[in-house]
Amino acid sequence: MSWTIIVLITLCISVIPTGFGILLVPLIGLVGAIIGLPFSQWLVKRAHNVSVITRDNPEHSDYFWLYDLVSNLAQKANIPTPEIGIYESLDMNAFASGATPNSSVVAFSTALIEKITISEIEAIAAL
Known part of the structure; x- marks a missing residue:
């Protein structure tokens, strides 16, 4: 409103x-x-209820491959690894947000992760 x-x-x-x-x-x-812009990372994580994946949390072991995929892409691009997250959605979608490379997030919907191949997810993350 x-x-x-x-x-x-x-x-x-x-x-x-x-x-x-x-x-x-x-x-x-x-x-x-x-x-x-400085609040965009926080806003999108809150708006989409994004669960941030960390490599040291065993509860996220199902998504370690996603963390490694994005981390490798960031390393190849010579930028810091962003926060990586997933969110529940029936829509196939992914987004990135943040004011700087040090304060950014890349998030993937559960539908996207479930319905396409890892190489297709890598192509989307590389964009």
Whole structure:
């Protein structure tokens, strides 16, 4: 609801013929990105109820292959290994989020993991 109001106000401002709206709309977007980006990792993990996989937790042993896959890709790209997670969903999906390589997360839906091959998951993770 609040985002709808913000979008409507922004659209109203953008039609002001003085030209002020042309400057204000991108400024509102920039401020929103600056404020939201540092929290994006936390927000997406919370929104999708992502379970973060760690290599040292035996409860995650079913997904060690996924952790190793993403970790190897990160090592080849010469970037730090992001947090790696899975989330329950019937949709085949994966996403990455974070402000910097040191504060990022890569998450895969359970449907994606169950329905496609490991090489296909590797291709998706490499993107």
